[in-house]
Amino acid sequence: MIISHFDPAELSTAFGIDMSSVSGFGPGAGWGRVAPGQSSEPHQHDEIEMFVIISGSGEVAVDGKTIPATPGMVARFAPFETHVITNTGDDDLIFFDLYWRDPAEAVATSLAHRRRFDERPVFVFSTPPTPNGDLHLGHLSGPYLGADVFVRFQRLNGADAWHLTGSDDYQSYVLDRAARDGREPAEVAAHFSAEISATLALLDVVPDQFVATDADPTYRAKLQRFFSAVIESEAANIQTAQALFDPTTAEYLYEGGVTGGCPGCGAATTGNICEQCGEPNLCVDLVDSRTSDTGQPPRRAEIARFMLPLHEFRKEVAAHHNLGRVPARLRELAHRVFSHDRLDLPITHPSSWGVPPTEADADGQVIWVWPEMAYGFLHGIEALGGRLGRPWRAEAPERDWKIVHFFGYDNSFYHSVLYPVLYKLAFPDWEPDIDYHVNEFYLLRNEKFSTSRNHAIWGKDAVRDNNVDAMRFHLARTRPEGRRTNFEPAEYNSTLRDTLIDSWQHWLHELGERVRHRYSGAAPDAGIWTPEHAAFLGRLEVHRASITGHLGQDGFSLNQASAELDAMVRDVVRFAAHEHAVAQLDLWKDEARTAVALELAAAKLIAHCATPIMPRFVARLAAALGSPVASWPQTVELVTPGTPIDLAVDFFPANGVLEAPDA
Known part of the structure; x- marks a missing residue:
């Protein structure tokens, strides 16, 4: 004993x-x-x-x-x-x-594994876009398509999941665009917020909640209360420190107003964040800093701002990263950020555009838009709850909330390091359970999409009714997951013509013709099974399980899910070619109808598994098979014998091609 x-x-x-x-x-x-x-x-x-x-x-x-x-x-x-x-x-x-x-x-x-999602509200956020311009394919391929597919998959699996985003109206870049256009910032924000919503809808991305922050009548006061809670924690306070100013106009410089070398990696960057390595900067620590307008060296002067000693919260961030899905790329970034001795981060900046703190001693300053966004997510949950009749409150976040963030790598510091600290200060008893999904930059002709240089293919120029699913599929295949990838119109056209039309659609049309010719247009019942039939059924189950894993919350990858969908089609095309040798021999007719029944089962499985990525294609295919999609498939199922089959459908119109943009 x-x-x-x-x-x-x-x-x-x-x-x-x-x-x-x-x-x-x-x-x-x-x-x-x-x-x-x-x-x-x-x-x-x-x-x-x-x-x-x-x-x-x-x-x-x-x-x-x-x-x-x-x-x-x-x-x-x-x-x-x-x-x-x-x-x-x-x-x-x-x-x-x-x-x-x-x-x-x-x-x-x-x-x-379906951890944490059962019987919990799941709030899936795509980073609110800045309404200083419309969305291009670089934007669409990242957070917005990712969040949309994620929510569609979760709903098919019975989760209460919602897609939330909005327009990040108080960004300094809105003020810059307003100055260039000779308009008021609020007018610019409202205009491009509407344009962004319309572009998302073109790609069949329709969030369940879209908050335009400047247009929401309750947003400003509630944001100020959140910021006051952060300040009342006594971790953040007003400090005087050096900042950069234009030597001619005396304008305060930050974000896009100043350029220089990143103090972390040395790459060329603008103020406050380095797109290359993801580390924050304080503007005054930029190497060889210059004003963006004139290229002059800026002037340094002391200024009082609310500052957050972020370096004091390494342990809290590490604990947060142990709770949810945090990719290694983000954990490595946090390690670099906290390897510095100090990081006193300004969380207010002088500006005429934005929401001021309620404290009088911050007169002339506004809450920096990136800390502001931490509250904005909670506000979106409350706004969604108000429409759904749910008692969700931004000022009292609940322990069972599951939050999922989709964003680009250049936003990683804010989402995965800064926001957990702000939540800990504002809500000490709340342990936010957040999963993070990050994408890299999508390139156009091997250069970063750029709104300012007009180096872009705009969503409204690329996405049309006749190519929505083809575009969603190609973006899913090529979006930058873990590495930068490239969009080429010729490659998209090849995906449409060679993959979706000449492979997928050709097989479906040919299968439909065989069903019409041999079985009077109705699904046959399976007859005698050969070992090859059983093996193919097993392979279909492997494809189903693989796609399930690639769309699930822990292994989410549109690259791999779309590749597996195509692999399944190529598998069934090979199977059909092998079975063709005896398809019309009377001696093997019972085996032949088993093969056709299995092909129809594969088509039904594709209709279900492609639903999150290609909803319009799936609607047409499911109708052609008489198999409506109500939930995610738990196994491979044959089409009910006798079901009318009509696959003579133009699933992917050939006129959905893109013309090459001007160089």
């Missing part, structure tokens, strides 16, 4: 609480102690783990769900469930911990 007693002297810090290790109880065991008011760090792992609560009181949070922890309770955590134990009482919470590996359960859980 092996006996272990709790011994405080054997405890040491692990996972943010006190833990010990005990031998003899299996692969892993030990005692745990959580002090009053303390919590373990959120974490997940491949082991199965079990807590046996001995004394004290608290709660256990598992993938956003919270249950009381009282003496005598046993909690078992499956592999990859994110869990936290918190002491809510006045005495130490003591528990015994057991953990072990079960490879089969770990693999099965990773394949079928």
Whole structure:
């Protein structure tokens, strides 16, 4: 018999609480102690783990769900469930911990994992675009298509998921555009906000909530209350520090008003963020800084602004990154940011455009639009709740909210480092559960899309009723996931003609003709199965599982999901070609109808699995097969025998090609 007693002297810090290790109880065991008011760090792992609560009181949070922890309770955590134990009482919470590996359960859980999304509201944000111009394909390929497909997939799997975005009206770039156009900033913001919404709709991206910040009558006052909560935490306060000014006009310079070398990587950059390495700068630390208008060296002077000592929050950011999906690229960026001794970040700037803090000693300044956006996401949730009759409030974010962010890498610092800190200051008791999906820059002829240089293919010039699905599919195949990728009109045209028309549509038309000719236009029942038939059915299931994983919350990749869709079509085309040898021999007619039934099953599976990416194509294909899409397929299913089949449909119009833009 092996006996272990709790011994405080054997405890040491692990996972943010006190833990010990005990031998003899299996692969892993030990005692745990959580002090009053303390919590373990959120974490997940491949082991199965079990807590046996001995004394004290608290709660256990598992993938956003919270249950009381009282003496005598046993909690078992499956592999990859994110869990936290918190002491809510006045005495130490003591528990015994057991953990072990079960490879089969770990693999099965990773394949079928739908952590945190069951019975939780899922708020999926695409970064609010700046309304200083319309959207081009570089914009559309990134956060907006990504968030749209993500939400469509989650809804097919029964999740309460919504796509939220808006227009980031108070950006300094709106003020710049207004000055160039001789218009008021509010007029510019309203005009391009409407243009952006129209362009998104062209690509069948219609967010469930779109907040135009300057037009929302409640936004300013509620933003000011959020900012006041940050200031009242006493972490941020007014400090005097150097800043840059135009030597001729004395204009305060930041963001696009100043250029120089990034103090982190040395690349050419504008103020406040480096698009190359993702690190923030303070403008005064730019190498060889110049004004953007005249190229003159700026003047330095002292100015008082609200400043946030971000360097003090490394531990809080690390804990946040342990809770949700945070790609390695973002965790590495956070490591670089916190490797600096100090980062006193201004969170207000002098400007005539924006929302001022309520504090009188910040007169003439506005809340910097990037910290502002942290509140903007919560405001969007509240606005959506108001329309849906849900009691969601921006000033009281809820623990079970699941938030998912889609954004470009140049916004990574704000989303994954700054915003968690602001939330911790404004809402100390809230642990925001956020997943991050980041894309790199999409290039046009191997150069970055640029609004200012008009080096772009605009959404309204590229997307039309006759090519929506072809464009969505090509952008999904080529969008920049983990690396910069390139858009070429000739490559898009090849995708349309060679892949979607000559491969997908040709196979469907030919299959429809065989069904019409051999089975009077109705789906045949499967007859005799050969080993090749069974193997093909198994391959279809592999394709289904692969696409499911590539569209899921943890492994989301439109590149891989679209590639797998095409691989499935190529697989069925090969299968059909092999079966053609005996297709019309009377001796093998029962085997032949099994092959056709399997092809129709493949077409039905494609109709279901392509739904998030190509909704219009799917609507036509599902109607042609008599198989409406209501949910995500859990297995491969044959088309009901006798179902009328009409695949003589123009799924991808040939006139959806793009003309090459002017060089």
